[in-house]
Amino acid sequence: MTLTFPKAHGGLKLSRRKLIKAGGAAAGVALGTGLGRYVQAQSSEPIRIGFQVHRTGIGASYGKWYEKTTTAAASLINEMGGINGRQVEIVAEDDGTDPGRGAEVVEKFATQHKCDVGFGTLFSHVVMGSAPRAGELKLPYYVVSEGHHVASGALNRYTFQPGITDVKSQVISLAPWIAKNVGKKVTMIYPDFAFGHDHRDYFSAAIKAQGGDVIQLIPIPPTESSFTKYFPQIPAETEVIYHVMVGPAVLTFVKELGEHFGSSHPALFGFVDSLEAVDFKSPGLEFLEGSYLWEAYPRFAGAAPSAHDTFYRSKVGVDAMGASISDAADISTFSHMFGCWETLFVIKKAMEASGYKGPDDKGKLIEATEAMTDLAEGNEHPQGSKVFNGRIHQSFGHQNITQVKGGVADVVYRTTIEEGLYEPEADYTGMAL
Numbered sequence: 001m002t003l004t005f006p007k008a009h010g011g012l013k014l015s016r017r018k019l020i021k022a023g024g025a026a027a028g029v030a031l032g033t034g035l036g037r038y039v040q041a042q043s044s045e046p047i048r049i050g051f052q053v054h055r056t057g058i059g060a061s062y063g064k065w066y067e068k069t070t071t072a073a074a075s076l077i078n079e080m081g082g083i084n085g086r087q088v089e090i091v092a093e094d095d096g097t098d099p100g101r102g103a104e105v106v107e108k109f110a111t112q113h114k115c116d117v118g119f120g121t122l123f124s125h126v127v128m129g130s131a132p133r134a135g136e137l138k139l140p141y142y143v144v145s146e147g148h149h150v151a152s153g154a155l156n157r158y159t160f161q162p163g164i165t166d167v168k169s170q171v172i173s174l175a176p177w178i179a180k181n182v183g184k185k186v187t188m189i190y191p192d193f194a195f196g197h198d199h200r201d202y203f204s205a206a207i208k209a210q211g212g213d214v215i216q217l218i219p220i221p222p223t224e225s226s227f228t229k230y231f232p233q234i235p236a237e238t239e240v241i242y243h244v245m246v247g248p249a250v251l252t253f254v255k256e257l258g259e260h261f262g263s264s265h266p267a268l269f270g271f272v273d274s275l276e277a278v279d280f281k282s283p284g285l286e287f288l289e290g291s292y293l294w295e296a297y298p299r300f301a302g303a304a305p306s307a308h309d310t311f312y313r314s315k316v317g318v319d320a321m322g323a324s325i326s327d328a329a330d331i332s333t334f335s336h337m338f339g340c341w342e343t344l345f346v347i348k349k350a351m352e353a354s355g356y357k358g359p360d361d362k363g364k365l366i367e368a369t370e371a372m373t374d375l376a377e378g379n380e381h382p383q384g385s386k387v388f389n390g391r392i393h394q395s396f397g398h399q400n401i402t403q404v405k406g407g408v409a410d411v412v413y414r415t416t417i418e419e420g421l422y423e424p425e426a427d428y429t430g431m432a433l
Contacts, residue, residue: 044085044086045086046087046088046089047082047083047084047086047087047088047116047356048089048091048113048114048115048116049074049088049090049091049115049116049117049118049119049344049347050091050093050105050106050108050109050110050113050115050117050118050119050139051067051070051090051091051092051093051119051120052093052095052102052105052106052109052118052119052120052121052126052130053066053067053070053092053093053094053095053120054066054094054095054096054097054122054123055067055092055096056094056096056097057095057096057097057098058097058123058222058223058246058247058248059097059122059123059126059246059247060097060248061248061276061277061333062122062123062276062277062333062336062337063094063097063122064333065277065332065333065334065336065337066120066122066144066333066336066337066340067092068316068317069316069337069338069340069341070090070119070120070340070341070344071090072315072316072317073340073341073344073345074088074090074344076315077344077348083347083348083351083352083356084351084352084355084356084357088344091113091115093105093108093109095121095126095130097123097126098126098129099125099126099128099129100129102127102130103129103130103132103133105130106118106130106133106134106137106139106141107133107137109139110134110137110139111137115139116140116356116358116359116362117139117140117141117142117347118130118134118140118141118142119141119142119144119340119343119347120142120143120144120340120343121141121143121145122143122144122145122336123145123193123195123246124145124146124147124149124193124194124195124198125194125195127143127145127149127150127159127194128147128149128154128194131143131150131155131156131158131159132155132156134156134158134159135155135156135157135158135159138158138362138433139158139362140158140160140362140365140366140369141158141159141160142159142161142162142163142343142346142347143159143160143161144161144163144164144336144339144340144343145161145164145195146161146164146165146166146167146170146195146336146339147166147167147194147195147198148166148167148168148198148202149194150166150392150393150394151166151169151389151392151393151394151424151425151426152425152426153425153426153427153428156428156431157366157428157429157431157432157433158366159393160346160369160393161393161394161395162342162343162346162369162372162375162386162388162394162395163338163339163340163341163343163344163345163346163395164296164336164339164342164343164395164397165296165386165394165395165396165397165399165420166198166394167195167199168198168202169394169396169420169421169422170294170296170420171202171203171206172202172206172419172420172421172422173399173415173416173419173420174206174294174399174401174415175206175207175209175212176210176419177401177413177415178207178210178212178240178242178269178292179207179210179211179212180210182239182240182267182269182292183212183239183240183266184207184210184211184212184213184239184240185212185213185237185238185239185240186203186207186212186213186214186215186238186239186240186241187214187215187216187217187218187233187234187235187238187240187241187242187266188200188203188204188214188216188217188218188242188243189218189220189230189241189242189243189244189245190217190218190220190244190245191219191220191221191222191245191246191247192219192221192222193222195246196219196222196244199242199271200217200219203242204217214242215235215237215238216233216234216235216238218230218233218234220245222246222247223247224247224249225249225252226252226256227249227252227253227256227257228256228259228260231256231257231260231261234266238266239266239267240266240267240268240269241257241265241266241267241269241270242269242270243257243268243269243271243274244270244271244273244274245273245274246273246274246276250273250274250275250276250277250278251278251282253274254274254275254278254284254285254288255282255284255285257287258284258285258287258288259284261287262287263287265287267291267292268288268291268292269291269292269293269294270291270292270294271293271294272293272294272295272299272335272402272409273336275288275293276331276333276334276335276336277332277333278331279323279329279331279407280404280407280408280409288404289404289405289406290403290404290405291403292401292402292404292412293401293402293403293404293409294399294400294401295334295335295399295401295402295409296335296336296338296339296383296397296399297334297335297338297382297383297400298334298335298400298409298411299321299322299334299335299409300320300321300322300402300408300409301313301320301321305320306382308378308379308382311379311382312338312341312379312382316332316337318332318334321408322334338382338383341380341382342375342380342382342383342386345380345381346369346372346375346388349372350365350368350369350372351365351368353368353371354367354368356368362433363433366433367433369390369393370390370391370393370428370429371390372388372390373387373388373390374386374387375387375388383397383398384397384398385397385398386417387417387421390428390429391424391426391427391428391429392424392425392426392427392428393428396417396420396421397417397420398414398415398416398417399414399415399419399420400413400414400415401413401414401415
């Protein structure tokens, strides 16, 4: 671990080992938590952002890339001068993709690490287990999850989702295209927890509004390792298999689905969650040819990427094919990890707008975040422009439908922001701070 001190102090870098050798007490540095503290003589301490990361558990493949992206964004922010003249320190804690541990991590951020905000939680059941504690501790908590839990009003005034869209918005915008171009009789295969339930509930309603119907629901435990036994439940009259799976067995799921159907199968529309961190050219995935995917941020850069897409990929270490620039076999979770990048820049913007100086300004930070509206596409928001609704603490943005051809997914339709808008179901701004 290396601590980078502000430029005013010569940009000094000290490794953990060197600090320990120097004598933590004498140097005014406390390393008991493994985080490092700035000496009291310095002009200011860093902004501490508690990063709740899924390093282990079913979210580990995402956690790995969420961490890479977070590190890259924080480094860029520090190169830009930090936030309000203070450097950013990322304080990472593994929650094991577990809601109970998640709540414990949030408490550590607030009481032990003295973090200014919490950030980065992905899996929806972990968000649901963690956010209430953040509210109790009055810790501003910025999640990167996609679940509808924030926008539904089920959480609290301290919880936000500004850097990524939610499932309800996604499926509302996609359903008309699916009904028109893929089919109307749908079998849904989804993970049996909060995120999957959002898909079940909101896509079922959205496709019905287009004259379609979900004729079979197949919930699967998120820790399942073999899926063949579920596929006989798919009715013969199915026109579209809508699949959205997560966890370490996603490759097995997609392979076994192909083995079950062979070359003759209903049309496939999947959320790329079923294929995140998976090479589309992996043996056994040939049957995906011609199928459609939802992607928030297309993995493949295409023939004419934007300047900000190229910039973002270079910073997070991902090539034009969505793989690590240092290992082509290491496939990123590209359609989700951008949310960490964009959320950190939202935090930066809100802290600067509120003149945030410390814990006493948390109320101002909440109000500044709620006051945001338009987030312009660019280096800070490379996935695309967004509209933030401060009443429900949720951003709305563009979605992409891609089609798999030759092991690459090309964009065939990009929604407008307006296609994913819905009436707010809550108003957090009326809650006490």
